[in-house]
Amino acid sequence: MLEGRSLAQKRELTETFTRELARICGCKPEGVFVVIDEVNKDNWGVGGKLCADLYPDPK
Numbered sequence: 001m002l003e004g005r006s007l008a009q010k011r012e013l014t015e016t017f018t019r020e021l022a023r024i025c026g027c028k029p030e031g032v033f034v035v036i037d038e039v040n041k042d043n044w045g046v047g048g049k050l051c052a053d054l055y056p057d058p059k
Contacts, residue, residue, distance in 0.1 A: 003038045
């Protein structure tokens with residue numbers, strides 16, 4: 001995902017992904033590993049355009 005999420009948001013994502021994956025797959029939460037890979041907008045493109053151009057930082 002693009003950079004910029006707070007630590008609280010990352011905690012919630014990790015908790016939610018873990019809970020739901022364990023529920024859907026029928027596994028234990030202890031067996032779920034979550035890796036959050038943050039990418040700078042300058043290094044991610046969508047539809048032929050850089051995300052830095054699509055989502056400029058607010059001034």
